[in-house]
Amino acid sequence: MVTRTRISTSEIIEKVSWLCRDANFNLNADVLDALSDSYEAEGSPVAKEVFAELLENAKIARECQMPICQDTGVAVVFVDVGENVEITGGHLYEAIHGGVRQGYEKGFLRKSMVADPLNRTNTGDNTPAIIHTELIPGDHIKITLMAKGGGCENMSRIAMLTPADGREGVIHFVVETVKMAKANPCPPIIVGVGIGGTFDYAALLAKKSLLRPLGTKHADPETAVLEQEMLERVNESGIGAQGLGGWITALAVHAERYPCHIASLPVAVNIECHAHRVKTVVLGNFQ
């Protein structure tokens, strides 16, 4: 008989609540590094000033524990649940929604969710969260929360390319998406690209690719080269920080690939703004 690791919903609520605030107040070191490298590298004086403001903004947000951006986002939550974990005191999803409700209230974060896409009444507590769950081996739960802004999410696109479009077709679609977005997603952006799978899975891959820390190389060398090439092509656009012209339009392009149907080449591009707010917590036993 295997002993199961017990994790309570009250602990999940508390941790998710904190993740909402932590994500919105404290920009991660990888993003800060990317912004300060860009400040050094940027050739346009107007864009350079934007980078200086973004660094100063992050500092103020941290010191005063106030939101980096007034759009405090949709709470997108990725949960890896260990197969040997027993959740006590309630249901996992209810606990996550509860944590988001509490975190957005306590943190004075803006509530941006409407209950219905057509009737558009605000739910008043920023729930529901968008939850992606995965079962994994082990005795722990890993929760990653991304506070995803609306402006950049709106500039995302998906295409079902043909296999003949190939690598160049994918690159072209990514660059075209960035060019169409112009200043609207608050550049400098981070571009998440999902290649393969199915219509729905490509979009999930694109969003998941954004979770990898900036400045890290993709484990697969071929994908790493593709990412680098896409980044260079995106930055040739000249859009620059805030779309006012400059060398750095994107801080990074991340890509994930997955097997797909012989007839298909799905590609999804998820655009993320510079206020890249992602935090992770691990509950239970984790070596």
Place this chain on the structure above:
Amino acid sequence: MSNIIHLKPPLTDDDVVHLTIGDRVLISGIIYTARDAAHKRLAELIDQNKELPFDIRNQIIYYVGPSPTQPGRPVGSCGPTSSYRMDVYTPRLLEKGLKATIGKGNRSGNVIEAMKHYKAVYFAATGGAAALLSKRVKKAEVVAYKDLGAEAIMRFEVEDFPVVVANDIYGNDLYEKGVAKYQRK
């Protein structure tokens, strides 16, 4: 690099004729906030020939919907929202004497033409620099449409509020010219 220009609203023609795209400007004094829902109401009043809830002649409107105000602060985080959604209303406000708008992202051809015609400018504030911009707001009070919550019209008293001239009164567009300058292909 252009010099830093200090402006204090209400703005005169003389203030705006000297502004060109790319100029960095620090605004001190009173600015008004309005975004989607408030614009809809203002435009309705104009269409019905009714008086607006504040005198917009020579004033600046900032497109923003702040996050909730934390205790002890005048206002929450308050970075600019995308301006293109206000494009449909802006020419009517410029006709009534509005002298400048602050937001993020490019404006439509109609708005650029109207700015030329009425001698008005468009300033870009840094999208996402919402904590920094909040610190430049010294006082905030609702002047109209309290029922709209974060979308109510507020009067901000700002100090050294940093913006850049994105469209001047001569029809120049920094979004176009800036990008063309740095395009590498």
